[in-house]
Amino acid sequence: MPVFNYGQTSFEWEYRLDNKLKRHYVTVERGRKVLLRGPLVSTQEQEALVAQRARWIRDKIAQVNMPLVTDNIVTGSRLRYAGRSYFTEVSHQSALSKPSLHFTAARFVIYNPSGNSIHPDLLMPLLERFYRERAQEKLLLRLRYWERATGLKAAGASIRLFQSRWASCDANNYIEFHPRVMELATSVQDYVIVHELCHTVEKSHTKKFWSLLASHMPDWQQRHAVLERAVFGDAV
Structure with missing residues (x-):
């Protein structure tokens, strides 16, 4: 090897x-x-x-390789959405059959039948569902905005899980976004969108690709640098 x-x-x-x-x-x-x-x-x-x-x-x-998070989520823990870290409240609701997650303008609220804390393994499906719903609501609309702004057009778009990518544009110019894109700040979400739209013209990361990206988003490097700090695989 x-x-x-x-x-x-x-x-x-x-x-x-x-x-x-x-x-x-x-x-x-x-x-x-x-x-x-x-x-x-x-x-x-x-x-x-x-x-x-x-x-x-x-x-x-x-x-x-940082230590895995194993501590339960409790009131006062923080969860990420749209580039910010939000206060989280865990409320014991014994009448419920399963936990649920809700988001207000200022905090996440978790209703949990098992107590005032919840294990990350139980929380992650709830958080992923939240990201997916927000992506369907907001990210796909943002894609339409950038199609109009750039003149670039995707054949279609959807939200789905990847093993280790933020997004993908296939040979038929169909774009897919990972729900976790919703963790990122709006400016970085826009970068992911425009990056994939540029792949409808240039499939590889050639000089022509980066020039096309720069023509539509002159500050792409700053946004890319923020994306680089997130724990996911990346295209080269």
Whole structure:
């Protein structure tokens, strides 16, 4: 297994051929080798792709290897939405058959039949459902706005879970967004949208792609930098 050295960090990586993909993706996950996936390229080109993302990979390795959150969510915990961290209240409601999550303008409220705390494993499906509903309500409308603003057009769009990507634009220009995009600030959500719209014209991250992106969003680099700090895989 090849090893890449970046400063004081060394990591094993592997390449997986996937001719269904039009570009290459790097995935960093806890306890696994760094994975490079995409169409057929030479060993030298594989190494160049890994080197191109070495700093990002180093930072993601540090993030995903942080201790897992195992503490229960209680009143006073914080949950993320639209780039902010919101106060969370956990309310014991013994009459309920299962927990539920609600959002007001200022806080999350969790009604829990089991007590005044809830384990993250029980919370995550509720939070994911919340993100999905908000994405259906807000993100797809925002996509329409950016289609009008840029003149770029998706064949369609939907919300679905990915293993380790924020969004995807397929060969038929159909765009899909991960529900977790709703964790991000609105300006970064817009970056994800415009990024994928640019892939309706340029499938790979060529100089032409980045120039097209810059023409529609001159400050894309600042928004991209914020996205880079989130724990997810990324395209190269």
